[in-house]
Amino acid sequence: MLEVNGVTKRYRTGTFGVREMSLSASAGVLGLLGPNGAGKTTLMQMLATLSRPTSGTIRFRGRDVVAEPERVRERLGYLPQDFGVPDGLTAFELVDYVARLKGVKSRSRVLSLLETVGLGAVASRPVATFSGGMRQRVGIAQALVGDPELLIVDEPTAGLDPEERVRFRNLLSELSAGSLVVLSTHVVSDVESVATQIAVVKEGRLLSSGSPDALVRAATGLVWSAVLSPAEMERLRQRLVVSSSVLKADGFHLRIVAGEPPVPGAAPAEPDLEDAYLAAVRGLLPATAAA
């Protein structure tokens, strides 16, 4: 469905946004995970036809995204990380505007999308009066206009409360039947329950990709549990990659990501996706985990 081959984005100043990235994805939810500044947004902007790669190709359903952007845009839904609304437009007017640009003229469809994201009752209110979470839901509604086959959502859960996050994840899961949802985030729990494939990126490079289960399996043997005294913790804090830390009566109970036992007495632990992500970011996982 989506083929990214050797894509590089290099700016005029010589800095790289994305370097030689290759990945492929079929229908489902592709989660792009990476720290801030990893190149997720740059990659998504290229997938969304907003900017062109310096080299490499991107194909969606066999069509070249760079050569035929208009054809891809007909099937595209996009929610940017930072989006705004022209002053004074209501939620309905904004979504209707995008709908008309996509050739969707049905007002009832626009209303139904706003209902889907829980904004039906406030559809005639200016978006400028909305809270951050409500604005984000307007953005989600406009991205869903036209039943896109490729839905690109960049940090979509920022500003959503926990209940909205869960509802949004479920919505993405439903939408991914027969289409591809590309979801970028630096919050592992956002993709844990919905992603069918995860790509971990850092400094513009793809570090590791595979299904969530495969990534977790690949992290087997890389996660350790240990109990450290506060003094030991203070001494080793900079050296350890700690995925969780809980202070109890006997000291700090830690989960540590490392290629070998990080401290004497460390015991192997069952990895989870957060551990796998940390392992990938530290370069401890293979480039492609088994599917």
Added chain:
Amino acid sequence: MSALGASLGRVGAVAATDLRVRFRRPSTLVLLALLALGAYAMVPDPRTGEGILKIGGRRALYTSAALAVATGGLLPLLLGLVGFYLGSGGVAADRRSGAGLLLAATPVRGTEYLTGKLLAGAGHLAAIALAFCASSMALQVVVGEAPLEPGVFLAHYAVLGVPLVFCVAAFSLLFETVPALSGRGGDVLYFFVWTVLLSLAAALGDPSSGRLAPFLLDYSGFGFLFSQMRQVTGATSFSIGWGGGGAAGPPYVFPGFVLDGPALLRRALSLAPVPVLLALSVLAFRRFDPSREASGTGARTISWRQRLEGLLRPLTSRLLALVPRGDDPGRRPSFARALAADVERTFRQAPLLVAVAMLALLGALLGRAEWVRGTLLPGLVAALVPALADVACRDHRSGTASLVLSSPRVPALFVPWKVASASLTGLVLTAPVFLRLSAGGIGSALPVLSATLFLAALATLLGVATSGPKLFVGVGLALWYVALNDRGRVAALDFAGWAGAAGPWNALGWLVAAGCAGAAAWALHGFRERVRVG
């Protein structure tokens, strides 16, 4: 649906949404209200013997044709200048708000998007022209000397205004999409483009010449207006507006323009620049590509101006470091400290101002008094206009307004703070000239001071009213242009005193105007804040 139908649908969607946004702006509603009142202020009562249109020294009777030409003749100034600065910004608003990213991912093509924006801009200006036309018609009902003929009114407005609204909208688009023209430099440049084209069209507007250039350049309609007046009245002189000397002889019945085929063709030719400007805009449009937009979040390009400012930045920092800051952590926040911080921000944001200030200092020290007054001062005032334009609105535009308004003492004193900040910035530039001219008598130097304070207050008022710098750039440069061309014939217009015509009373008048502008800004800001806070 056919491809053409779909394409037109997208153009219509862009145009309709943009128009909706424009008409919801308070500035548009304020302008429409001002225009309704403006016609009454501009047209003198015929019973006083004055007339808004004088032909060969005779007052034109207030017929629909005469009032349409007299008020429609102001459209080049109203739409060509004020309309450009007030009406442009549709593409920039999408870029600034981030809505452009949403639109760029839809099937709308660049040509469709820009055509929609062009139509919206033209529609917005047309509505302004129609509001002015309607208020002029209403005026005729009140003070007219012949029955109202709406068709005559509309025909004259249409023939003057249609090329104007489309060309101004197309210029706006070009100045928004070409990166080098999209900033404050572009705002200033458009003013000179407008004055040059206006003068060219008027100078070349002889219909008997058979040349095409006058028609193609005459988007303002000035050339057409002059040639029609000559053709219809046979008079060699006419004037529109107040003044122009007392009327002599019996009133003249102006028959109106000759709107025959050649005349209409001539105006239609003035629309020719529109597709050219649109095509250039399409070529320059970057479709909100974050990696290519100069102001985008992912911008990676550096303009010549940024390079120049980069060179001046170290010098600016060194000079600003010489100013005592009083960085005592124990001291309480004060108005003076907030003022100093805002002035410093102005110079840090535009290091070019430091170069201008140093040139002004050198010029004032080394130049002869006549040169300082007649050459350096007009140049400085022209530089002051773009420099002060965004002082009052930059917090809103950069999204830091809520931070600023949560600072101690700032919310209640926002407008005085901004007026003082703009005044102080202006005085850094004009103080050397003021001191140099003071050597020849304080009275002749006072206008420098009053002009600086007036421009600072006006910049604050228009910045607060429109939340943008463009209108002040347009109005400020128009005032500068009128004063420069008047060459001191009307002492009150010599607002900065560079023609040597203004005296202390004129300076006092401009100071009073500055006070009024500041008070209006304070009232407007206070009203908005009460609405915002609820």
